[in-house]
Amino acid sequence: MSTNSVPTQTTPTSDATHHRLPNFSAGPATIPTAVLSRAQEELLDWQGRGMSVMEVSHRSKEYMAITDKAEAKLRSLMSIPDNYKVLFLQGGASLQFSAIPLNLLNGGKADYLTTGTWSAKAIKEAQRYAALGLGEINLVATGKDSNFTDVPAPDSWNNSDNAAYFHYCANETIHGLQIFEPPQVDAPLIADMSSCILSQPIDVSKFGMIYAGAQKNIGPAGLVIVIVRDDLLGQASEWCPLLMNYAHQADKESMSNTPPTYSWYLAGLVFDWLEEQGGVAAIGKINQQKADLLYKTIDDSHFYSNSVATQYRSIMNIPFNLADSSLDKVFLEESEAAGLLNLKGHRDVGGMRASIYNAVSLEWVQQLVDFMLAFEKKHA
Incomplete structure (x- = not known):
């Protein structure tokens, strides 16, 4: 691993006023002090309006300015290509374990790599929809024999021909295992990046879809970000609930119903901080x-x-x-x-x-x- 000298964050790590202590929680996790301080300042009187941002209509032009800026900042930070939609949704990453097969399986076969607890949960949930006849789920490999301390060699994987997608978890929070390079597969690559999004540069164009719960590197719990390539939209099963339909949410700009407004606002502040x-x-x-x-x-x-x-x-x-x-x-x-x-x-x-x-x-x-x-x- 590299040990190059780099500058540390400019955000204060602790002070007597805020009584901030080193917090190593896996999630909900530490939020930058500067972000919390700004949110505190704006909590009762946002933009001089005499009310909190939590009390502003999500369809007002003032709140829409927040969402537009947050998406633009995230696109810039991750260099997200124009042919990807960025969705700010509810339900956390775990809800996507269901949303993904409902949106993308479409009677076909999907490949899953299991490298820890979260990828195991994802395949278990997907198998429920396979049991309903919505498609087939294939386990390409599992690291269970190593107690999820290693990844099976790619040449041992049982990949499907013409898979609808290939799902994996880029960083297993519980076992501390991270796959740094995207798997080389022919199918659209779907990655759960809840614990590693925005931690290092990645090439988004290598993925069909990236999703991440917010409560690690983005902000508070209650928000999930989905970055999905345009060609994967519009394939949802008729069984897919409307609020879980990525194409519908893209058409509605993530506002088919009231979104997690305060989490979205705070995510935008975190993006500002990260840019700084x-x-x-x-x-x-x-x-x-x-x-x-x-x-x-x-x-x-x-x-x-x-x-x-x-x-x-x-x-x-x-x-x-x-x-x-x-x-x-x-x-x-x-x-x-x-x-x-x-x-x-x-x-x-x-x-x-x-x-x-x-x-x-x-x-x-x-x-x-x-x-x-x-x-x-x-x-x-």
Whole structure:
């Protein structure tokens, strides 16, 4: 991993006024302090109108200006081509587990790669629609035998001929496994990027569709962003609910019904903040530096370990275990007392997990590393 020196975020990481502490939650996750401060300032009196943005009609020209700007900023940050629609929807990423087969399966066959909990949930949901006769779901490969610490070699995958789409999860939040390069497949590529969107530059044109829950790198929970190529629209099953129909939502500019207005507004503020940091390329260098620092601390120690194959180690979600698991409770108690929050690993895998999304500063990661080294010295 690269260790190039890069500037840290300009947003304050903590101060006495806001009492901000290092928060390593996997989601809902840390939101930049500058974004929260601006939202606080505007909460009761947005744009001098004497009311909150939450109280403004979503169809007013004032609110439409927010949505137009947010989409334009996201398109710019990700270099989204013109032949893609950008949808700001409700239901989170998990609702897309149903929406995708309902919109794209259309009596055909779809390929799914399983690399962890979230991709396993996606294929399980898709199989429900296959059971109704809407198409066929094919598991091309699973990393279950490695306890989702590695990805099966692509030459072992059982890909379908003429698949309607190929689905995978680019970053498995729970297991800390990330696929950095898009799979080389013939079918339209569908990626769940909930935990890695906007963390590094990607080539959107390689994908048929990208979707991401907002509560990691975009803003608060309640919003999901869908980026879908135009040629994949208009194929929905007659069973597809209207509010889950991507073509319908594109026609209605994501406003078939009242959208999650405050989450959309906050997402726009996060996009502004990210642009101020220098964009996705700049934040990607900081993210790599944060991950390098934490992984080096783990790898240089006999006290901590990470079992994910090196080439698939996530730069957003870093699980780690203590050599003596009886110290887990002590680690969590002492880390919280030190002001380091939400380091407990997911119940499915145990141990610890540090989620270091865009809004988590390098300073916070250094504080975590300093604590880990002191804890090891004390308890080894």
